[in-house]
Amino acid sequence: MLLRFCNEPRYLEGVMGPLSNIYVFVCVFTFMLCNNSQPTVENEFIANYSSSLLTNVPKNIPVHTQVLDLSHNRISGLSILEFISLSKLQVLNLSHNLIMELDFSVFIYNQDLEYLDLSHNNILKVYCQTLAYLRHLDLSFNKFTALPICQEFGNMFRLEYLGLSATMMRRSDFRYIIHLQLHTVFLTLEDFTLYEPQSLTALNTRSLHIVFAANQNFSFSLLYDGMSTSKNLSIVNLRYTLSYKDFPFPPLTLLKKIKTTALMLDTVDLQWAIILQIFLLIWYSPMEHLTVRNLTFQGPLGELTEYEFLPLFDSLEQIISLDGSMKVLTLEHVRNKVYYFNQEIVYRQFSEMNIASLTIYDAYMPHMLCPSRTSSFQYLNFSHNALTDELFQNCGTLTDLKLLILQRNKFESLSKVSFMTSRMKSLKYLDMSNNLLSHDAPDVQCQWSKSLSELDLSSNQLTESVFECVPVNIKKLDLQNNQITSVPKGMAELKSLKELNLASNRLADLPGCGGFTSLEFLNIEMNLILTPSADFFQSCPRVRELQAGQNPFKCSCELQDFIRLERQSGGKLFGWPSAYVCEYPEDLRGTQLKDFHLTELACNTTLLLVTALLLTLVLVAVVAFLCIYLDVPWYVRMTWQWTQTKRRAWHHHPEEQERVLQFHAFISYSERDSLWVKNELIPNLEKGEGCVQLCQHERNFVPGKSIVENIINCIEKSYKSIFVLSPNFVQSEWCHYELYFAHHKLFSENSNSLILILLEPIPPYIIPARYHKLKALMAKRTYLEWPKERSKHALFWANLRAAISINLPMADGNSCGEMH
Numbered sequence: 052m053l054l055r056f057c058n059e060p061r062y063l064e065g066v067m068g069p070l071s072n073i074y075v076f077v078c079v080f081t082f083m084l085c086n087n088s089q090p091t092v093e094n095e096f097i098a099n100y101s102s103s104l105l106t107n108v109p110k111n112i113p114v115h116t117q118v119l120d121l122s123h124n125r126i127s128g129l130s131i132l133e134f135i136s137l138s139k140l141q142v143l144n145l146s147h148n149l150i151m152e153l154d155f156s157v158f159i160y161n162q163d164l165e166y167l168d169l170s171h172n173n174i175l176k177v178y179c180q181t182l183a184y185l186r187h188l189d190l191s192f193n194k195f196t197a198l199p200i201c202q203e204f205g206n207m208f209r210l211e212y213l214g215l216s217a218t219m220m221r222r223s224d225f226r227y228i229i230h231l232q233l234h235t236v237f238l239t240l241e242d243f244t245l246y247e248p249q250s251l252t253a254l255n256t257r258s259l260h261i262v263f264a265a266n267q268n269f270s271f272s273l274l275y276d277g278m279s280t281s282k283n284l285s286i287v288n289l290r291y292t293l294s295y296k297d298f299p300f301p302p303l304t305l306l307k308k309i310k311t312t313a314l315m316l317d318t319v320d321l322q323w324a325i326i327l328q329i330f331l332l333i334w335y336s337p338m339e340h341l342t343v344r345n346l347t348f349q350g351p352l353g354e355l356t357e358y359e360f361l362p363l364f365d366s367l368e369q370i371i372s373l374d375g376s377m378k379v380l381t382l383e384h385v386r387n388k389v390y391y392f393n394q395e396i397v398y399r400q401f402s403e404m405n406i407a408s409l410t411i412y413d414a415y416m417p418h419m420l421c422p423s424r425t426s427s428f429q430y431l432n433f434s435h436n437a438l439t440d441e442l443f444q445n446c447g448t449l450t451d452l453k454l455l456i457l458q459r460n461k462f463e464s465l466s467k468v469s470f471m472t473s474r475m476k477s478l479k480y481l482d483m484s485n486n487l488l489s490h491d492a493p494d495v496q497c498q499w500s501k502s503l504s505e506l507d508l509s510s511n512q513l514t515e516s517v518f519e520c521v522p523v524n525i526k527k528l529d530l531q532n533n534q535i536t537s538v539p540k541g542m543a544e545l546k547s548l549k550e551l552n553l554a555s556n557r558l559a560d561l562p563g564c565g566g567f568t569s570l571e572f573l574n575i576e577m578n579l580i581l582t583p584s585a586d587f588f589q590s591c592p593r594v595r596e597l598q599a600g601q602n603p604f605k606c607s608c609e610l611q612d613f614i615r616l617e618r619q620s621g622g623k624l625f626g627w628p629s630a631y632v633c634e635y636p637e638d639l640r641g642t643q644l645k646d647f648h649l650t651e652l653a654c655n656t657t658l659l660l661v662t663a664l665l666l667t668l669v670l671v672a673v674v675a676f677l678c679i680y681l682d683v684p685w686y687v688r689m690t691w692q693w694t695q696t697k698r699r700a701w702h703h704h705p706e707e708q709e710r711v712l713q714f715h716a717f718i719s720y721s722e723r724d725s726l727w728v729k730n731e732l733i734p735n736l737e738k739g740e741g742c743v744q745l746c747q748h749e750r751n752f753v754p755g756k757s758i759v760e761n762i763i764n765c766i767e768k769s770y771k772s773i774f775v776l777s778p779n780f781v782q783s784e785w786c787h788y789e790l791y792f793a794h795h796k797l798f799s800e801n802s803n804s805l806i807l808i809l810l811e812p813i814p815p816y817i818i819p820a821r822y823h824k825l826k827a828l829m830a831k832r833t834y835l836e837w838p839k840e841r842s843k844h845a846l847f848w849a850n851l852r853a854a855i856s857i858n859l860p861m862a863d864g865n866s867c868g869e870m871h
């Protein structure tokens with residue numbers, strides 16, 4: 052109920068009075084809830100409701116809408132209320148709906164409306180009204196019987212485009228609009244039943260488009276009248292299934308009336324004889340451009356015998372070799388259903404045509420003849436046919452030809468193609484793309500037209516040998532999508548070459564510019580370049596743009612140089628950064644080159660070696676410093692000696708010796724070091740666990756014997772001999788022992804029993820030269836050094852004690868009381 056009220060606000064206003072505010076609120080609210088047909092918003096002036104299954108014009112169209120698209124819906128009727136608020140409306144598209152009756156007065160408040168499209172509806176009837184601002188009115192593809200042109204149309208002076216449909220056309224139909232200068236008239240004539248000749252000619256339009264029904268014979272008199280009506284004429288669906296003999300050929304008087312200079316025929320399905328007749332007419336006329344699309348020749352030749360047929364061609368030949376006004380002939384998508392006919396004749400017709408431009412596109416044409424006399428062709432396009440290397444060989448008559456397009460044919464030999472062009476003195480552009488071209492005979496010289504400056508050889512089967520067969524003056528060369536693996540170094544120079552396209556080949560690196568001194572643009576996308584060489588811009592200083600993306604880049608150290616090159620080149624790398632992506636290694640796949648960075652260190656071997664060396668040096672220095680500062684070697688040496696002593700003690704059991712031994716060690720020292728011996732050495736050795744007995748010459752001296760004898764006696768009764776070495780000792784005492792050492796070789800051989808303590812360093816120069824033994828011992832460093840640092844003393848004593856530890860037989864009167 053609410054919705055219905057909302058739809059008719061005017062009706063309610065009087066009734067509801069003070070409640071109208073509430074009414075407005077409820078209306079707005081329900082719109083928000085219930086109306087789900089929202090326009091697709093592109094900008095605020097465009098409302099697009101196309102294909103929204105609408106059965107009515109929506110109510111909520113924004114009032115400032117200028118372009119309203121309601122096409123492809125199911126709208127069957129229009130009312131003035133639906134459009135009254137849209138005062139800014141300029142374009143209204145109601146095509147493809149179900150409207151059956153149209154009253155132009157629904158738009159009387161839309162003063163700005165210029166484009167009104169009502170095509171593809173079911174309109175049978177119109178009620179007219181002058182819409183003075185209308186420029187574009189389309190009523191084509193509707194269900195009108197007679198043309199819907201009313202008197203009011205005569206006042207629409209701005210009208211440029213008028214689309215109409217009808218099943219009948221009479222002479223009086225256009226009477227109201229003959230004074231209008233129209234741009235385009237579009238007529239759709241489905242189920243066409245009646246045409247009164249001369250009806251169309253009343254029209255005043257520059258372009259006329261006529262669409263016949265696809266399943267109906269077209270009206271030939273309408274075609275002829277069309278040619279007498281507008282400069283540009285296009286006709287869709289020309290079919291004639293009746294006998295050729297019933298076809299009404301135009302009177303030659305028609306020729307004088309022909310106004311059309313550009314004719315387009317689309318979807319032509321006719322018998323040969325009829326087509327030839329139409330061609331004859333056209334060739335006589337002042338027509339300049341003829342385009343025929345989707346042309347099917349029907350056969351078998353109407354009811355003509357070949358005997359009757361050939362003269363027809365002859366007459367055509369006479370005409371088309373005349374200097375007519377025809378300039379451009381285009382045939383596209385030609386199909387031939389005639390099984391017998393002499394193709395030679397047809398090729399002769401075409402090749403002798405005295406026109407500037409000929410296109411025969413997609414016609415299965417296997418051959419074309421060389422014109423017999425100097426030809427006026429400047430543009431030939433035979434794309435998408437079945438032409439072979441035999442085309443135009445030894446042809447010297449195409450001297451005006453500037454552009455030749457032969458793409459999508461069956462050419463195979465590049466050298467033959469070069470010979471084809473050799474006598475085309477004006478040829479500038481040649482398109483040989485999408486053929487089967489290769490150049491496998493390097494001994495065959497190529498001979499190109501000297502004037503050729505642009506050559507398209509893309510999508511063929513060419514390899515690098517193509518560079519032996521390239522026109523010398525070429526400026527632009529397209530070799531895209533071939534099988535080129537390299538650009539040979541020693542090839543002929545192409546001094547004029549500015550643009551080279553090598554995309555989609557198999558190149559492994561950027562080519563240098565050795566042979567291309569003027570190169571400005573190079574495309575080398577989609578090749579097999581892993582690591583492009585970075586000296587490219589040095590070798591090619593003139594290059595303004597390098598397109599090298601979409602290659603399988605290997606992101607490694609070498610690529611760094613190329614990335615650096617990008618930075619230096621100043622934007623010459625086309626497609627950077629998106630087209631430049633790592634392919635290898637696997638873990639970097641998809642990374643853009645701009646985001647790929649390796650450190651200088653990882654890539655520079657020398658730098659790496661230098662760094663490693665420096666690090667080693669620093670390490671050595673640190674170790675050396677620590678050794679010196681903490682005296683590590685001393686600890687090592689002491690530990691070594693201690694373990695050696697332990698080992699020896701383990702293997703050696705001098706049990707017999709022990710029986711005669713009374714002391715652990717004999718201590719010898721200089722008088723001047725006696726303080727240290729008495730205060731440090733003796734207390735330290737005699738204390739602690741293990742009882743050490745020392746033989747000291749003062750303490751255990753036997754009277755009546757010489758000092759040396761006493762010393763030797765003491766030594767012999769001791770397991771070890773400890774000598775406290777110092778400069779004092781060397782200078783004052785050593786001589787005593789020299790004697791002993793001289794007599795007791797055994798002792799010197801088994802130096803195990805000798806313990807040297809170095810109390811103070813002895814500079815080598817103070818040792819007299821004759822003391823060989825001392826020098827040898829000092830050199831062997833088999834002494835214990837007395838450390839100055841207090842912290843090392845404990846280890847020193849432990850070491851010393853270990854060196855003299857031995858179990859002595861316990862003699863009576865042993866002073867070592869603690870043991871018991």
Ligand SMILES: *[C@@H]1O[C@H](CO)[C@@H](O)[C@H](O)[C@H]1NC(C)=O
Binds near residue numbers: 166
């Ligand atoms: C109206 O819409 C149809 C179909 O979407 C389109 O082909 C036609 O060009 C439009 N007409 C105008 C005047 O924009």
